[in-house]
Amino acid sequence: MDMRSTLDAPDKPMNPTKLAIMDAAEQSILKHGYKAMSFRDLAAQVGIKSASVHYHFPTKADLLQALLVRHQSTLEAAMKPPKKKRQAAQKALNQFIECYRDITISRGSMALSAVLLAEHSLLDAQSKEQLNDLYQWQCDWLATIVSYLHKAEVPTDSDRQYASQIMASLHGASILAKATQDADIFDQVTQPWRTLVDRI
Amino acid sequence: MDMRSTLDAPDKPMNPTKLAIMDAAEQSILKHGYKAMSFRDLAAQVGIKSASVHYHFPTKADLLQALLVRHQSTLEAAMKPPKKKRQAAQKALNQFIECYRDITISRGSMALSAVLLAEHSLLDAQSKEQLNDLYQWQCDWLATIVSYLHKAEVPTDSDRQYASQIMASLHGASILAKATQDADIFDQVTQPWRTLVDRI
DNA sequence: TTATGTCTATCTAAAGATAGGCATTTAATA
DNA sequence: TATTAAATGCCTATCTTTAGATAGACATAA
Numbered sequence: 044m045d046m047r048s049t050l051d052a053p054d055k056p057m058n059p060t061k062l063a064i065m066d067a068a069e070q071s072i073l074k075h076g077y078k079a080m081s082f083r084d085l086a087a088q089v090g091i092k093s094a095s096v097h098y099h100f101p102t103k104a105d106l107l108q109a110l111l112v113r114h115q116s117t118l119e120a121a122m123k124p125p126k127k128k129r130q131a132a133q134k135a136l137n138q139f140i141e142c143y144r145d146i147t148i149s150r151g152s153m154a155l156s157a158v159l160l161a162e163h164s165l166l167d168a169q170s171k172e173q174l175n176d177l178y179q180w181q182c183d184w185l186a187t188i189v190s191y192l193h194k195a196e197v198p199t200d201s202d203r204q205y206a207s208q209i210m211a212s213l214h215g216a217s218i219l220a221k222a223t224q225d226a227d228i229f230d231q232v233t234q235p236w237r238t239l240v241d242r243i
Numbered sequence: 244m245d246m247r248s249t250l251d252a253p254d255k256p257m258n259p260t261k262l263a264i265m266d267a268a269e270q271s272i273l274k275h276g277y278k279a280m281s282f283r284d285l286a287a288q289v290g291i292k293s294a295s296v297h298y299h300f301p302t303k304a305d306l307l308q309a310l311l312v313r314h315q316s317t318l319e320a321a322m323k324p325p326k327k328k329r330q331a332a333q334k335a336l337n338q339f340i341e342c343y344r345d346i347t348i349s350r351g352s353m354a355l356s357a358v359l360l361a362e363h364s365l366l367d368a369q370s371k372e373q374l375n376d377l378y379q380w381q382c383d384w385l386a387t388i389v390s391y392l393h394k395a396e397v398p399t400d401s402d403r404q405y406a407s408q409i410m411a412s413l414h415g416a417s418i419l420a421k422a423t424q425d426a427d428i429f430d431q432v433t434q435p436w437r438t439l440v441d442r443i
Numbered sequence: 444t445t446a447t448g449t450c451t452a453t454c455t456a457a458a459g460a461t462a463g464g465c466a467t468t469t470a471a472t473a
Numbered sequence: 474t475a476t477t478a479a480a481t482g483c484c485t486a487t488c489t490t491t492a493g494a495t496a497g498a499c500a501t502a503a
Contacts, residue, residue: 074364075362075365076277076361076365078276079365081457082459083457083458094484095484098482160421161353161357161361162276162278162361163421164275165275175422175423178419204431204432208435210415210419211414211419212411213415214418214419215414215418218360218411218415219414222356222360222374231404232404232411235408282492282494283491291449291450293494294450294451295449301494302494445503448499448500448501449498449499449501450497450500452497452498453494453495454495454496455495456494457491457493458490458491458492459489459491460488460489460490462488463484464483464486465482465485467482468479469480470479470480471477472475472476473474473477
């Protein structure tokens with residue numbers, strides 16, 4: 044009836060229904076966009092009623108925020124602090140590329156962040172911030188990787204620029220692959236980054 | 244009361260109201276996405292009633308199709324058949340980049356095609372095709388440009404791959420610039436392509 | 444007098460959200 | 474331990490808003 048907050052304790056195992064709702068929501072957003080994602084759809088997907096979805100996530104904004112927080116956590120967990128060794132850094136970069144590749148190929152979608160960005164004006168203020176952070180975190184992480192690739196400790200402006208180019212390339216590759224329905228394009232576009240260590 | 248089709252004669256000057264509706268629609272999609280773009284909003288923007296919008300465009304799909312056709316025409320008109328001279332080809336490429344830059348910077352949005360792609364499942368079949376063609380045309384055009392940059396006549400696979408990388412870079416640059424609210428990023432990311440002729 | 448463009452009025456469906464009821468499980472306490 | 478209180482999770486029902494779409498009237502211009 045009343046929940047203090049949509050935030051879950053960091054470690055407490057999450058209610059399975061709540062988890063199912065979030066999974067369905069993420070799928071739905073990737074497929075149809077944020078505006079088209081509806082509580083009734085999610086409810087049907089999960090096998091409950093829309094009122095029950097509201098029980099777990101009072102508003103659509105709450106649900107989105109939970110999704111973004113989880114997304115960030117997942118990313119941070121997957122992208123452990125990169126090693127400073129050049130080869131390890133390249134490996135970490137490849138793993139990052141793999142994240143985008145996975146969404147693009149197996150789910151046939153552009154990145155969640157890009158989909159949400161397309162509907163940026165519809166998002167609540169907090170989600171906008173979280174989305175912002177998400178991009179910032181990835182750019183920073185990539186810049187660090189790039190700096191490690193040439194044995195530096197702290198990213199230079201040039202490293203940051205490189206990081207932006209990689210990010211752009213990944214998002215663009217995802218878009219192109221989806222637009223042309225040709226998954227190979229993703230690999231063609233991103234291939235240079237997979238061997239960056241040899242050229243930097 | 245009844246219109247044979249939403250298609251306009253290629254040369255006949257378009258009804259100013261119809262034009263205003265299309266402009267408003269394009270703006271709205273760029274800002275809020277396709278699903279959130281509503282006839283009532285457009286009507287208010289233009290200063291008419293929503294029923295009048297339906298007079299010009301019976302359905303939302305009709306309106307979208309008209310937008311996509313116009314978009315393609317505009318692009319084709321702006322990107323005249325490129326010259327085979329290397330410098331001219333680079334100039335044409337720069338002009339292409341400028342198109343994306345303009346949307347990104349002055350309108351603060353990602354490309355129309357990318358926004359629509361994010362909501363791809365909501366589009367009618369014909370719009371999907373038009374969207375597809377739009378990407379295909381741009382990739383082909385770019386591939387031709389790239390081939391001209393090294394004095395070839397017909398694009399090789401490598402040229403096509405290069406073209407994909409440029410396209411991806413442009414879309415990604417647009418996304419990054421919007422996400423970080425830093426217009427400079429667009430130029431940073433796309434700068435390499437502006438002097439491609441010197442390195443190819 | 445016909446086509447054009449707009450209007451008012453209205454229908455219908457979808458969607459976010461809330462109120463309040465009803466079990467079931469969990470925790471507290473006599 | 475048995476009983477009670479409270480929290481959990483889901484339900485039905487309903488409200489309200491938004492939005493796509495249509496019918497039919499009305500004015501004006503070709």
